[in-house]
Amino acid sequence: MPSAGILIIGNEILSGKVTDTNSPYLCRELRTLGVDVERILTIADEVDLIAQEVRTMSDAYDFVFTSGGIGPTHDDMTMESVAQAFGRKVTRSETIANRLERASGGAPNESALKMAMIPDDAQLVDAGDLWFPVVIVENVHVFPGIPELLRKKFESIRDRFHGVPVLLKSVFVRRRESEIAHLLNDLLHAFPELMLGSYPKIGEEAFHVLLTLESRDAGYLQDSLDALLAKLPEDAIHKVE
Amino acid sequence: MPSAGILIIGNEILSGKVTDTNSPYLCRELRTLGVDVERILTIADEVDLIAQEVRTMSDAYDFVFTSGGIGPTHDDMTMESVAQAFGRKVTRSETIANRLERASGGAPNESALKMAMIPDDAQLVDAGDLWFPVVIVENVHVFPGIPELLRKKFESIRDRFHGVPVLLKSVFVRRRESEIAHLLNDLLHAFPELMLGSYPKIGEEAFHVLLTLESRDAGYLQDSLDALLAKLPEDAIHKVE
Numbered sequence: 001m002p003s004a005g006i007l008i009i010g011n012e013i014l015s016g017k018v019t020d021t022n023s024p025y026l027c028r029e030l031r032t033l034g035v036d037v038e039r040i041l042t043i044a045d046e047v048d049l050i051a052q053e054v055r056t057m058s059d060a061y062d063f064v065f066t067s068g069g070i071g072p073t074h075d076d077m078t079m080e081s082v083a084q085a086f087g088r089k090v091t092r093s094e095t096i097a098n099r100l101e102r103a104s105g106g107a108p109n110e111s112a113l114k115m116a117m118i119p120d121d122a123q124l125v126d127a128g129d130l131w132f133p134v135v136i137v138e139n140v141h142v143f144p145g146i147p148e149l150l151r152k153k154f155e156s157i158r159d160r161f162h163g164v165p166v167l168l169k170s171v172f173v174r175r176r177e178s179e180i181a182h183l184l185n186d187l188l189h190a191f192p193e194l195m196l197g198s199y200p201k202i203g204e205e206a207f208h209v210l211l212t213l214e215s216r217d218a219g220y221l222q223d224s225l226d227a228l229l230a231k232l233p234e235d236a237i238h239k240v241e
Numbered sequence: 242m243p244s245a246g247i248l249i250i251g252n253e254i255l256s257g258k259v260t261d262t263n264s265p266y267l268c269r270e271l272r273t274l275g276v277d278v279e280r281i282l283t284i285a286d287e288v289d290l291i292a293q294e295v296r297t298m299s300d301a302y303d304f305v306f307t308s309g310g311i312g313p314t315h316d317d318m319t320m321e322s323v324a325q326a327f328g329r330k331v332t333r334s335e336t337i338a339n340r341l342e343r344a345s346g347g348a349p350n351e352s353a354l355k356m357a358m359i360p361d362d363a364q365l366v367d368a369g370d371l372w373f374p375v376v377i378v379e380n381v382h383v384f385p386g387i388p389e390l391l392r393k394k395f396e397s398i399r400d401r402f403h404g405v406p407v408l409l410k411s412v413f414v415r416r417r418e419s420e421i422a423h424l425l426n427d428l429l430h431a432f433p434e435l436m437l438g439s440y441p442k443i444g445e446e447a448f449h450v451l452l453t454l455e456s457r458d459a460g461y462l463q464d465s466l467d468a469l470l471a472k473l474p475e476d477a478i479h480k481v482e
Binding site: 011 | 252253254257265269271278281283312316349350351387409418419436439443444
């Protein structure tokens with residue numbers, strides 16, 4: 001299955017001033033599309049560091065998504081970093097410069113034109129109703145940090161990402177984790193390919209543990225669910241979704 | 242200043258089923274205490290991978306905080322991984338085994354006792370009203386993934402972390418980023434040590450950009466704020482906090 005890494009760029013996340021909502025969004029969407037997110041990394045606004053991590057992720061995963069650092073100010077250094085990651089330079093894109101001019105209703109100033117500086121040989125993808133194209137370098141998709149814009153951009157190119165979606169069943173259990181852990185081990189022995197998660201919940205009245213069963217194979221998932229439900233005492237099952 | 246890395250362990254985050262609220266919490270708290278979070282990394286439940294990243298972070302930062310993977314089930318492998326990171330074994334802690342027995346009101350079963358298996362020579366810190374001590378190995382603080390428990394554990398040992406807190410001033414600006422970018426460059430030229438963030442906001446009526454000025458030096462922060470306010474046209478300033 002296709003794999004992905006997410007790189008969140010921004011001092012504002014590390015300093016706790018802003019909560020990253022982009023990686024949860026991308027994880028949910030990519031899961032739906034059947035792409036496995038294998039790593040989420042948040043780092044500071046530093047060119048060498050960003051370049052190094054972009055390159056490492058690009059080599060390791062089928063797709064990389066970066067978030068943040070593509071505006072006109074001093075702390076926006078993602079384009080330069082992505083270029084450096086692949087040993088390229090940044091050059092002014094006339095396509096983007098023209099868009100900036102149209103958007104601002106006149107000649108853009110020098111700061112605005114910084115947003116037209118993109119890595120050499122970047123792919124520009126125009127899709128949806130966005131005035132600014134999506135910039136892709138190798139397998140790296142450069143997204144803005146503003147959640148509304150990131151979502152629009154991802155939506156506009158989501159057709160490019162598809163694997164076999166993962167199917168999920170959730171079982172809410174009225175037992176403590178330690179009381180059912182051996183049943184889960186037995187289940188995994190019988191269904192070694194099952195993705196099985198066990199999550200205790202605090203402050204829930206109706207159940208103590210949420211079990212998640214996942215597989216890309218609907219039959220395998222159903223069989224493993226049936227096997228689990230047969231193992232659990234009937235009064236231990238709060239609900240199945 | 243002391244530095245920190247945060248390691249979030251859990252397939253449930255990567256698959257988008259659960260949103261990580263632990264790293265935002267830790268970032269905010271550590272910022273208040275004056276500790277610089279330099280990296281947040283989310284990875285899957287895999288022993289070799291966790292061990293490798295724990296070791297890398299332990300070498301790179303003063304403090305490491307892990308979240309998740311310390312329960313009694315098959316997908317809980319953080320203790321084993323942290324042990325492996327430092328070439329140690331896991332051994333049964335009688336202290337924790339006794340606590341488990343008291344908590345469960347009888348002999349704990351084999352699964353529950355998995356939670357008593359901790360890395361050799363780990364430090365156990367008893368603080369606050371927690372029945373389960375905080376496990377620390379070298380500079381790695383092993384926290385649970387359940388947000389309520391992580392917060393309790395962090396609170397119980399927060400006295401151990403202290404640098405010089407970062408002071409923050411926020412300026413809400415009624416201009417676009419590209420219109421003020423040159424002023425920000427000028428400001429940084431005059432105050433090169435200033436931590437200056439510029440964050441455009443969408444859907445806000447009253448302002449377009451939030452500027453954050455940060456420093457550990459109150460005088461330097463005030464001087465840079467004064468310099469910024471002098472540069473900005475008066476009608477561009479929505480508010481200062």
